[in-house]
Amino acid sequence: MIDARGLSCPMPVLAVQREVKKNQPDTIEVLVDNMTAVGNITRFAASQRYSVKVEEADGEYRMTLSK
Amino acid sequence: MEKQQSGFAGFVKRNWLVILTGLIVGAAAVVLTALGNPKNMGFCIACFERDIAGSLKFHSAEVVQYFRPEIVGLVLGAMIMSMIRKEWKPQGGSSPITRFVLGMLVMIGALVFLGCPLRMVIRIGGGDVNALIGLLGFIAGIVIGTFPLRFGFTLNRAYKQNKAEGLVFPILLAVLFVLSLLPELFSRSEQGPGSQHAPWIAALLIAIVVGALCQRSRLCMAGGVRDVVLFKDFHLIYGFLAIIVAVLVGNLITHNFKFGLADQPIAHTDGIFNFLGMALVGWGSVLLGGCPLRQLILAGEGNSDSAVTVFGFIAGAAVSHNFGLASSAKGIGAGPVLWVLIAGFVILAALSVFNTKRRV
Numbered sequence: 421m422i423d424a425r426g427l428s429c430p431m432p433v434l435a436v437q438r439e440v441k442k443n444q445p446d447t448i449e450v451l452v453d454n455m456t457a458v459g460n461i462t463r464f465a466a467s468q469r470y471s472v473k474v475e476e477a478d479g480e481y482r483m484t485l486s487k
Numbered sequence: 488m489e490k491q492q493s494g495f496a497g498f499v500k501r502n503w504l505v506i507l508t509g510l511i512v513g514a515a516a517v518v519l520t521a522l523g524n525p526k527n528m529g530f531c532i533a534c535f536e537r538d539i540a541g542s543l544k545f546h547s548a549e550v551v552q553y554f555r556p557e558i559v560g561l562v563l564g565a566m567i568m569s570m571i572r573k574e575w576k577p578q579g580g581s582s583p584i585t586r587f588v589l590g591m592l593v594m595i596g597a598l599v600f601l602g603c604p605l606r607m608v609i610r611i612g613g614g615d616v617n618a619l620i621g622l623l624g625f626i627a628g629i630v631i632g633t634f635p636l637r638f639g640f641t642l643n644r645a646y647k648q649n650k651a652e653g654l655v656f657p658i659l660l661a662v663l664f665v666l667s668l669l670p671e672l673f674s675r676s677e678q679g680p681g682s683q684h685a686p687w688i689a690a691l692l693i694a695i696v697v698g699a700l701c702q703r704s705r706l707c708m709a710g711g712v713r714d715v716v717l718f719k720d721f722h723l724i725y726g727f728l729a730i731i732v733a734v735l736v737g738n739l740i741t742h743n744f745k746f747g748l749a750d751q752p753i754a755h756t757d758g759i760f761n762f763l764g765m766a767l768v769g770w771g772s773v774l775l776g777g778c779p780l781r782q783l784i785l786a787g788e789g790n791s792d793s794a795v796t797v798f799g800f801i802a803g804a805a806v807s808h809n810f811g812l813a814s815s816a817k818g819i820g821a822g823p824v825l826w827v828l829i830a831g832f833v834i835l836a837a838l839s840v841f842n843t844k845r846r847v
Contacts, residue, residue: 426644428581428776428792429710430717434636437718455574456705463501464718479576 425453425480432457433464436485440468448485458483502725508697508704509726513733515693516609519557521741522685526752527613529734530557530697531606532779533597534753536797537804537813538681542673543663545801546808550679554667556691558783559660564698565787566657572703577653579791582642585838586792589771590799591806592831593779596767598804598813599760599824600624601753603779604708604768608727610754612734614746617754617761624762628769629712635839636717636773642842645792653789656797664691680753698787707781709772755818760828764814767831774838 422439424432432452439448448470452458458474458481465472470485516529528534534551541552569575597603600621602610607625610618667673668687676682684690700706704726711723738744748756755761772778775796777785782800785793807813811822 426578426581426646428642428645429707430636430713430776431641433718453578454576455572459705460714460720463720463722467718467720479573 422448422450424457425451427457429456430460433460436461436464446487450483450485451480452483453480455481457481461485502722504700505704505706505722505726506729508700508706509729510733511700512605512697512706512726513609513612513730514737515697516730516734517737517741517743519685519690519693520743522689523683524685524690525680525683526743527610527615528602528606528680528753529609530694531602531609532558532561532783533594533603533800533804534601534606534680536594536779536800537598537808538676540801540804541681541808542667542675543801544674545805548808548813549674549681550676551681551808552674552676553681553684554664554673555684556664556687557694559664560691560694561698561701561780561783562657562660562787564695564700565702565784566698566789567695568699568702569788574702575653575789577648577650577789577791578645579648579652579795581645581792582842583792583795585642585842586775586796587799587802588834589775589838590782590796591803592834593768593771593775594800594803595807595812595827595831596764596771597779598807599764599819599828600768601755601814604765604772605730605778605780607765608708608730609734610751612731613738613751614744615751615754616746616748617751617756617758620758621761621765624765625709625769626712627762628766628771629709629773630716631766632770632773632835632839633713633716635843636713638843640774640839640843642774642776642792645790648789648791652791656786656791656794698784701780701784702788705781707777709769709775709778710781712769713773753816755814755816757814757819760814760819760824763828767828767835770832770835770839774835774842 535555542554714720811820
């Protein structure tokens with residue numbers, strides 16, 4: 421689980437990129453707290469052929485990226 | 488589950504909003520110029536915050552003093568849209584003093600070039616080749632700034648704040664704006680760029696629309712180049728290009744297009760300083776996580792770190808004019824411009840190194 425809450429742009433998507441480069445996992449869970457990060461990570465995930473699921477709860481977004 | 492659509496339909500689906508926003512920002516710049524704003528400016532965040540600094544008597548450059556309604560409108564538009572979208576979120580506490588200093592440096596660089604990244608794009612659309620040299624500097628600064636990002640640069644987390652913290656900045660701006668309508672209270676230029684302005688109601692309303700669209704689309708000049716460098720993601724760059732297209736077409740229609748280096752409106756031809764000024768802006772903006780326009784939008788969304796950054800911009804504008812660092816159409820300022828730029832790069836390098844940890 422990557423906790424990218426409160427991090428300003430583009431740190432959340434950079435953290436995801438780092439994880440993908442390092443471990444190339446089949447699923448990645450990311451927690452973010454703004455829609456900009458959701459958009460950035462969704463675009464990056466799509467470029468790496470991951471599907472994205474987003475669940476919102478109390479102003480936070482749990483993103484599940486899976487191949 | 489979302490899968491990426493390919494082909495033209497997918498391109499449109501992913502990018503229509505940022506392209507539409509870019510087109511409207513560009514059109515707004517042309518319309519505001521036609522209504523009285525300075526040429527090739529229309530909508531310059533750095534210039535307008537500098538004018539606000541002057542109107543509040545933080546500097547005494549008589550030609551650049553006017554409380555620009557555009558700045559107020561952008562913040563209010565972003566605030567309203569983020570509240571409607573339930574994205575308004577009071578947040579802060581991510582290295583505020585560092586952000587203030589970064590804001591000052593970005594503004595000093597912008598006023599050496601004579602424009603923020605948004606005005607740089609608008610100037611390119613007007614045919615100003617000096618702005619292309621500025622663009623090269625901007626890209627160079629962003630590329631440098633992406634290195635600390637790759638190595639784990641962070642200004643640390645922002646945390647949830649009380650509603651009041653998120654409202655202070657928009658309310659302060661709105662109150663100051665109302666006060667600015669009173670005669671004689673704030674300074675107002677009688678000549679020069681500060682005296683050229685669209686009617687306040689038009690400026691305010693257009694800026695509210697633009698601010699709302701920028702909130703929705705996350706348009707960001709620094710983010711555009713940065714995302715291409717870091718992720719080969721062209722999404723935000725399309726907005727950047729859309730502004731150029733809209734401004735170019737608008738300028739051709741209104742007969743304001745002029746290609747070349749010399750005699751461009753409110754610009755100088757000192758290529759080295761145009762390059763260095765925008766390099767400082769690019770590097771600083773990457774560390775801040777967004778260009779001056781984006782900081783205003785985030786401040787409207789309740790981000791008090793971005794509000795502090797905007798105060799940094801205003802302080803930087805005052806320093807620029809009080810110490811002869813700001814350029815004018817005649818050329819660079821009479822102050823120690825080169826030394827301050829060098830100091831600026833040294834400070835950015837130090838902040839880049841000392842805020843870098845190996846991981847997030």
